[in-house]
Amino acid sequence: MSKLETAMDTIVDVFQYYSSTEGDKFKLSRRELKNLLQGELSSYLQVNRDPQRVEAIMSDLDTDMDGSVSFEEFVAMVTELTVCSCSFFQGYKTPVVIKCGQMRDGQFQAL
Numbered sequence: 001m002s003k004l005e006t007a008m009d010t011i012v013d014v015f016q017y018y019s020s021t022e023g024d025k026f027k028l029s030r031r032e033l034k035n036l037l038q039g040e041l042s043s044y045l046q047v048n049r050d051p052q053r054v055e056a057i058m059s060d061l062d063t064d065m066d067g068s069v070s071f072e073e074f075v076a077m078v079t080e081l082t083v084c085s086c087s088f089f090q091g092y093k094t095p096v097v098i099k100c101g102q103m104r105d106g107q108f109q110a111l
Helices: 003-019 030-040 052-061 071-085
Strands: 101-104 107-110
Touching (some): 003 030, 003 071
Antiparallel strands (some): 101 107
């Protein structure tokens, strides 16, 4: 399996692991999103220190405003965090911005 195929499988596996604990297995509830952020992205997002961060992130990700995060919305977050945190994209002409924060010195900072 190629690196990209492995990465794609990992993204699906992580989403499925957290989205399968309650309700619709194809969407993350607030609780599932909080668990995913704390379990997988706590060093980026500092969600353990600020409980309002989950609400802000949920609000930004839930583009269809159904109270949950679809796989597509989740992948958009992963893409934005990747672009913001990867040195390869420094100076990228079309900056990707996460409404609830931004990357500074390799760490995600709340706005």
